[in-house]
Each structure stands twice: as C-alpha cells, then as structure tokens.
Amino acid sequence: MPNNPWFQRQRYLVDFTVGALARRKGRNLALLAVYALIVFVLASVLLFSQALRHEAAMLLSSAPEVTVQRMVAGRHDLVPAAYLDRLAKVRGVADGRGRLWGYYYDPSVAANYTLLVPMSDPPPPGKVRVGATLARTRGLGVGDVLSLRSHEGHPFPFTVDGTLSSESALLTADLVLVCEQDFRALFGIPAGLYTDLILTVRNPREVTKVAEKVLRTLPDTRPIVRDDILRTYAALFDWREGMVMVLLSGAVLAFIIFAWDKASGLSAEERREIGVLKAIGWETSDIMAMKLWEGLLVSVFAFLLGYLAAYLHVFGFGASLFGPVLKGWSVLYPQFELTPRVDGFQVFTLFFLSVFPYALATIVPVWRAAIADPDVVMRQ
Amino acid sequence: MIELVDVRKAFNQGQHNELWAVRGVTLRLEANCTTVLRGPSGSGKTTLLTLIGCLARPTSGRVRLRGRDVSGMTERFLTGLRRQTFGFVFQQFNLVRGLTVEENVMLPAYPLGVSRPELRRRAHNLLESLDLAPHAQARAEWLSGGQAQRAAIARALVNDPAVILADEPTANLDTDLSHRFLDIVRDLKRKGKTLIMTSHDPLLYQAPEVDRVIGLRDGHLD
Numbered sequence: 001m002p003n004n005p006w007f008q009r010q011r012y013l014v015d016f017t018v019g020a021l022a023r024r025k026g027r028n029l030a031l032l033a034v035y036a037l038i039v040f041v042l043a044s045v046l047l048f049s050q051a052l053r054h055e056a057a058m059l060l061s062s063a064p065e066v067t068v069q070r071m072v073a074g075r076h077d078l079v080p081a082a083y084l085d086r087l088a089k090v091r092g093v094a095d096g097r098g099r100l101w102g103y104y105y106d107p108s109v110a111a112n113y114t115l116l117v118p119m120s121d122p123p124p125p126g127k128v129r130v131g132a133t134l135a136r137t138r139g140l141g142v143g144d145v146l147s148l149r150s151h152e153g154h155p156f157p158f159t160v161d162g163t164l165s166s167e168s169a170l171l172t173a174d175l176v177l178v179c180e181q182d183f184r185a186l187f188g189i190p191a192g193l194y195t196d197l198i199l200t201v202r203n204p205r206e207v208t209k210v211a212e213k214v215l216r217t218l219p220d221t222r223p224i225v226r227d228d229i230l231r232t233y234a235a236l237f238d239w240r241e242g243m244v245m246v247l248l249s250g251a252v253l254a255f256i257i258f259a260w261d262k263a264s265g266l267s268a269e270e271r272r273e274i275g276v277l278k279a280i281g282w283e284t285s286d287i288m289a290m291k292l293w294e295g296l297l298v299s300v301f302a303f304l305l306g307y308l309a310a311y312l313h314v315f316g317f318g319a320s321l322f323g324p325v326l327k328g329w330s331v332l333y334p335q336f337e338l339t340p341r342v343d344g345f346q347v348f349t350l351f352f353l354s355v356f357p358y359a360l361a362t363i364v365p366v367w368r369a370a371i372a373d374p375d376v377v378m379r380q
Numbered sequence: 381m382i383e384l385v386d387v388r389k390a391f392n393q394g395q396h397n398e399l400w401a402v403r404g405v406t407l408r409l410e411a412n413c414t415t416v417l418r419g420p421s422g423s424g425k426t427t428l429l430t431l432i433g434c435l436a437r438p439t440s441g442r443v444r445l446r447g448r449d450v451s452g453m454t455e456r457f458l459t460g461l462r463r464q465t466f467g468f469v470f471q472q473f474n475l476v477r478g479l480t481v482e483e484n485v486m487l488p489a490y491p492l493g494v495s496r497p498e499l500r501r502r503a504h505n506l507l508e509s510l511d512l513a514p515h516a517q518a519r520a521e522w523l524s525g526g527q528a529q530r531a532a533i534a535r536a537l538v539n540d541p542a543v544i545l546a547d548e549p550t551a552n553l554d555t556d557l558s559h560r561f562l563d564i565v566r567d568l569k570r571k572g573k574t575l576i577m578t579s580h581d582p583l584l585y586q587a588p589e590v591d592r593v594i595g596l597r598d599g600h601l602d
Contacts, residue, residue: 005493012490023478269477276474279435280488280535281463283456371455373437375430 013286017293020273032302038255039306039354040313042245044322046350047314049241051341056233060226064198065207067099067224068214076222078193083218087199090217092210094202098194100183104148104176109137115176115183122179127161133173135163146176151188158182199223256357266365274366278374287370288363295362299355307350315340381411381574382432382543387441387451389427401427403599404441411542414565414575416585419596425578426471426547428596432576433466433545434458463488467536469546473528475520475535481507481527482516485534492539499538506534510564526557533564544568546577550584558583565589 021028068087070079079098087096100117113134123129128146130138140146140160150156164172184191201210211223266274274287313319389402401424409415409432417425430436431443434450437458443451450461467488475484485503494502507513510530515523523531529549536544550558558581565575566589579585585593595602 007493008495009491009493011496012493016487016490019479019483272474273476276470276476277487278459279462279468279470279474281459281539282488282491283459285456286491373435375427375436 009286010289013290014293014297017290017297020290021294021297024267024269028298032298032305034255035299035302035354035358036306036309038252039303039350040309042252042354043307043310043350044313044319045241045245046346047310047342048319048322049238050343050346051314053234053238054341057230060230060233063226063229065201065204065226066199066211066214067229068197068199068218069222069224070196070218071220071222076196078189078195079197079221081192081194083221084197086217087197087214090210090213092202092206092213093199095200097198099196099198100180100189101195102183102187104186106138106148111137111174113174113176115178115186117180117183118177123161123177125179125181126157126159127179128158128182129162129164129177130160131164131172131175134176135160148186150186156182156186266369271369274369275372275374278370284367284370288366291362291366292359295359296355299358303351303354306354307347311340311342381446382409382576383407383442383444383447384428384431385442385444387428387431387438387443389424389431389436390439393439401599402431402438405596405599405601407594407601409574409576411574412569412572413591414569414589415577415592415594416590417576417578417596418580418585418593419578419602420580422598423596424599425596427599429545429547429576429578433468433543434462435468463491463539465541465543467539467541467544469529469532469536469544469549471548471551473532473552475523475528475531477519477521479520480517481512481520481523481531481534484520484531485538487538488535489538502538503534506537507531509567510534525552526560529553529557529561530564537568541573543574543576546575548579548581549577550579550581555583562587562589 068079068083070077070083081098084096084098087093097119099119102115104113104115105111106113111134130140130146135141138146140163142160142162144160145157146160147155147157158178164175164177178186183189199210199214201207207225207227211225214221214223277287277290278284313321384405384407387402387405387407388400391399391401403424405424405428417428419425427436431438434443434445434453437443438451441451442449445461445465450458453461475481476487479487482500482503485506486499489499489502504513504516507516510533512527512530512534515527515531520528520531529552533544533546536546549561553561562584565587568575569589577584584590
C-alpha cells in the first residue's frame with residue numbers, strides 16, 4: 001500500500017499541505033484558534049444540554065406514573081382526600097396516595113425552596129432534611145436551625161436532620177423535606193386535603209388510558225402522566241439551549257464571515273504558488289486535492305480541539321461558563337457531576353456543519369485560480 | 381521535434397486592451413539543439429516559449445510535438461505532456477519559499493507518486509551535479525541568485541524531460557554566473573537535452589553552445 005502511486009501521491013500532497021500551513025503560521029494559528037473556540041462554545045452547549053436532559057430523564061424515571069391535580073377556575077387547588085377513594089375504583093389503578101408539597105420564599109437568600117412531605121421515611125416532627133445546594137447557600141449542617149415563617153407570620157424553627165445527596169442535586173437543589181404534621185402547621189393546610197395525588201398503574205402501557213378515565217371520573221382534575229413531565233423537561237432544556245444558541249448566533253455568524261473570508265480569499269503568495277505548481281506539471285486536480293487537504297486538516301483539527309475542550313469543560317469543570325444559564329436556577333445553582341455522555345448523531349451534525357462548509361469554501365477560489373492558464377507565472 | 385504553424389496568440393481578445401503578442405509564427409525546432417529566441421522586451425519571445433512548452437494554447441495556428449498536434453488538447457492532457465516532456469526555468473526562478481532546496485527540486489514529481497527514496501536519490505544526484513548538494517536542506521529564500529537558478533534547473537530536470545525551456549536565464553545573473561550557466565547548458569547538451577531559451581543577452585545568444593538564434597520583433601520572426 002505505501003508504494004502505491006496514488007497513496008504516495010496523497011502523502012506528498014499532505015506533506016506539502018502541512019508545509020504550506022506551517023509557512024503561513026500566524027494566519028493559520030489565528031484561524032485555528034477562532035475556529036476551535038466556536039466549536040468549543042457550540043459543543044459545550046450541546047454536550048451540556050444533552051447531559052442535563054439525560055440526567056433529568058434518569059431522575060424522573062422514578063417519578064409517579066400519573067399525578068392528579070385539582071383545578072378550580074383554571075388554577076391548581078388542594079385535593080380532598082376523598083378523591084382517593086373514587087380513584088381507587090378506576091380500573092387499572094393499583095394504588096393512590098396523597099402528596100403534600102409547596103413553595104416557600106426565603107427573603108434572606110431571595111430564593112424559593114420546595115417543601116415536600118416524603119412518601120416514606122419522613123423526618124421526625126420539628127426536623128428537616130435539606131438539599132445540598134440549599135445547605136451550602138444557607139451554611140447549614142446537621143443540627144443547625146432553619147427558621148421559617150408560618151402562614152400566620154410566626155417563626156417556625158426546624159432542626160436540620162440531614163442533607164440530600166448531591167447526585168440528585170439537579171432536582172433537589174432547593175428541596176426541604178418535612179413531616180406531614182409540620183407541613184400542615186406551617187402552611188395552614190387542614191387534614192383531609194393534599195397538594196395533589198399520585199397513582200400507580202397496573203399496566204404501564206395503559207397509563208394514558210387510565211389518565212383519561214381519571215378525567216372522566218373527576219372532571220375537575222388534571223391528570224399528568226410521567227411522559228408529559230419528561231417532555232416538559234426536555235422542552236425546557238431545549239428552550240434554554242435554543243436561547244443560548246440564539247445569543248451565540250452573532251458570534252457564529254461573525255466566525256462564518258471570518259472563516260469564509262480566510263478560506264475563500266487567496267493571498268498573492270498563494271496565487272503565485274498555484275501558478276508555479278501548475279507550470280511545473282501539477283494538474284488542477286492535484287492543486288484542488290492539496291487545498292482540500294488543507295481545509296480538512298484545519299477544520300478537523302479545530303473540530304477535535306474544540307470538541308475535546310468542550311468535553312473537558314462540561315464534564316471536567318462542570319460547564320462553568322454556561323452552566324448557570326442552562327440549568328436555569330436563579331439563585332440556588334445546583335452543584336453536581338454530570339455523567340459523560342456523547343450523542344453520536346450530535347457529534348456527526350456538529351462535525352458536518354463545522355468541517356464541510358469550511359473545506360468546501362477553500363476549494364472555490366482555488367478552483368478559480370487553478371483553472372487559469374499556467375503561463376501567468378511566466379509573466380510575473 | 382517541435383513545429384509551429386502560423387501560430388498567433390492574443391491576450392484579452394475582444395476587449396479594449398486586446399494585445400496580439402505572437403502574430404503568425406511558423407517555426408521548426410530540432411531535437412538535441414540549443415535554440416535562443418532573441419528579441420527586445422515585448423517582442424513576444426516569452427509568449428512563444430509558453431506556447432512551445434504547452435503552458436498556453438495558441439489563439440490560432442497549430443503546435444505539433446513529435447508530429448502530434450497538441451494545440452487543441454485538453455488542459456489535463458497538456459499538463460501530463462508538460463510534465464513528461466518539458467522542464468521550465470523561470471526568469472524569477474519561482475522557487476517555493478519556505479520549502480528546502482531539495483523539496484523544491486522534488487515538487488514536479490509529487491503528482492507522479494514516485495517513491496520517496498527514489499525521488500530523494502534523483503534530487504540528490506541533480507543537486508550534486510549542480511554543486512548544490514551542501515545546500516539541499518537550506519530554505520529556498522536563503523539562496524543567492526546563482527544558487528537559486530541552479531536549484532530551478534535541478535527542479536526542471538527532476539522528471540528527466542527531453543526539452544528544457546528557460547526564460548531569460550541570465551537576466552538576473554552577473555557575468556561570472558552567466559558563464560557558469562553556460563557550463564550547465566553545455567553539460568545538458570552533452571546529455572542530449574533540447575534547450576530553448578529566450579534572451580536579449582549577447583553573452584548567451586552569441587555563446588558557442590547555442591546552435592540557433594531566432595530573432596523576434598513585434599510578435600513576428602525577424
């Protein structure tokens with residue numbers, strides 16, 4: 001194979017191209033740096049959003065199959081416990097339970113906490129378990145006191161019983177777990193009312209059907225199936241990703257103009273070189289192949305450099321540049337490790353969009369220069 | 381070996397700045413002969429050289445190489461012909477800056493896919509024969525005028541062409557270096573090469589190595 005003339009010819013062309021790139025070091029390094037930076041930014045956003053979506057999907061996989069909320073005048077209202085008895089009679093429902101949760105605004109850190117009564121193993125009365133991010137923000141440790149204000153304006157002190165693991169920080173960043181008795185006392189919710197109800201369905205393939213039956217049985221409710229929540233999360237992250245992409249589009253456009261200008265313009269030196277090569281016996285196709293190699297080498301190298309940097313940025317450094325925007329918490333930014341995850345199709349799309357336009361842009365002017373009669377070089 | 385029949389060449393044809401550089405030249409050039417196309421600036425000698433060397437196609441007329449009409453051939457075919465038959469030495473030498481002398485010499489053979497050891501051997505032999513071996517790894521832009529010309533000659537010879545075309549080869553050389561160039565011409569003649577050069581330097585066209593001088597003026601033969 002190495003002695004095959006075609007293979008040997010390609011090797012010469014690549015050698016010559018590498019030499020040509022090295023000869024115009026300053027220009028090519030500047031181009032490579034900007035090119036890699038753009039790939040880095042785009043790949044960071046894509047990798048991070050992808051990992052977030054995956055993370056959220058993993059966590060939500062244990063969410064209830066159907067959540068039933070009561071609607072009054074189009075607003076989410078408390079659900080009477082009696083609804084559980086009626087739902088238990090719906091065919092396909094295996095189990096139903098009432099859930100208590102709500103939001104609490106803490107002016108001291110200007111943030112909303114999510115208060116929730118866990119289904120199993122609730123903290124003892126007077127005690128809470130808090131999300132790792134909240135604990136960090138408020139400087140709370142086990143045994144410290146977290147004082148909240150009750151619905152009547154009285155202080156309601158809780159002792160921190162423990163913190164929640166940071167693995168689930170994406171969804172538990174602002175979470176406070178309390179027992180039912182404290183929750184009702186804090187918010188003034190009488191016994192027999194719940195925030196919403198959760199249902200377990202016998203046959204997972206009948207979730208949608210069961211939701212329809214729930215709606216028929218209790219017309220003033222809104223059943224939400226788990227897939228809907230997953231879709232909402234995906235849409236949310238897609239939206240955030242889109243927003244960042246829109247903000248970055250200016251930079252991307254500037255790069256496209258810059259790259260197009262660099263790739264499609266030939267310096268006098270390059271034109272002269274093409275003329276010499278043609279005059280000494282290089283074919284137009286040899287020159288095109290050489291320039292195609294140049295475009296490919298620059299763009300593939302920039303892509304690899306940018307993508308690798310983005311991978312390290314997202315999975316090694318927690319996407320410190322874009323994390324806050326993409327995660328979307330206003331005050332309590334969760335701290336968690338993303339699982340490295342690369343989507344082949346996404347890599348291919350980014351590769352295709354970043355490598356091929358540039359490689360092709362390098363070809364057009366070369367073709368124009370290379371089809372000129374080689375005698376031009378004699379008159380220089 | 382090379383025959384031109386009523387060859388004409390126009391630049392910018394049909395435009396306000398139309399220029400007829402060659403106006404009806406009929407000429408026959410023999411193999412193993414050293415010919416000089418002599419004439420003042422603007423006489424059309426360089427254009428005629430490009431037509432002989434298949435670097436350009438005539439606007440009208442015929443160019444025949446070894447009896448074969450090449451004036452209507454496609455660019456691809458002409459390139460192949462150029463590579464196999466002609467070696468060019470340009471007035472400004474046109475070495476590629478940033479490359480070493482050896483790499484410059486090897487350049488015309490790259491598209492042929494010759495093995496690297498073989499190509500390096502060829503380049504080395506040529507550089508040695510032209511006293512440039514010690515400069516093989518020097519970058520082209522570091523060479524003096526005479527060295528640059530010898531490097532350009534080595535490059536012209538790397539594919540072992542039958543015909544060497546040189547445009548004003550002594551224009552950028554002093555008298556000593558011009559004599560050195562004539563030594564190389566003598567050596568190439570001895571090896572059976574056909575040399576066609578343009579010049580208005582008497583040192584060159586009056587040299588004993590030159591077999592034939594063709595005068596040109598205003599695109600016509602004198």
